Amino acid sequence: MKKTNLNETWKLCLSMWRWIAKERGRSNYLSVYTLKAKWLRKHGFKENSVREECFFCEYCSKHRTIKAETVGCPDCPGTKVDRSFDCRNTDYNFYSRPIAFYKKLLALNKIRTAKK
16 A cells, blocks of 8 residues: 555545445454455455554554554654553454444544644
């Protein structure tokens, strides 16, 4: 995948998670990983072209300003808005609570766009 800027990353991420939240609202049948892969294919992304099938992870890997062996994602677009953001947070874990995760992304995006 080509290197995207921060705004493009947020747009792609929100689009993906809006769709995932909608799908999970209909049924819990498919896993979040399956839904992410399905969304990516549907939107023309080749398999393994987006790191962890996550646009924030992809952004972090392309814009990394720290050593590769560092744990966590300090360059994550979410932490640029809220330093305590963690996609694995139990209140809005991306895998177990995808609708809450999407709502968290919307809240972060609102803060992010208000700063402009």
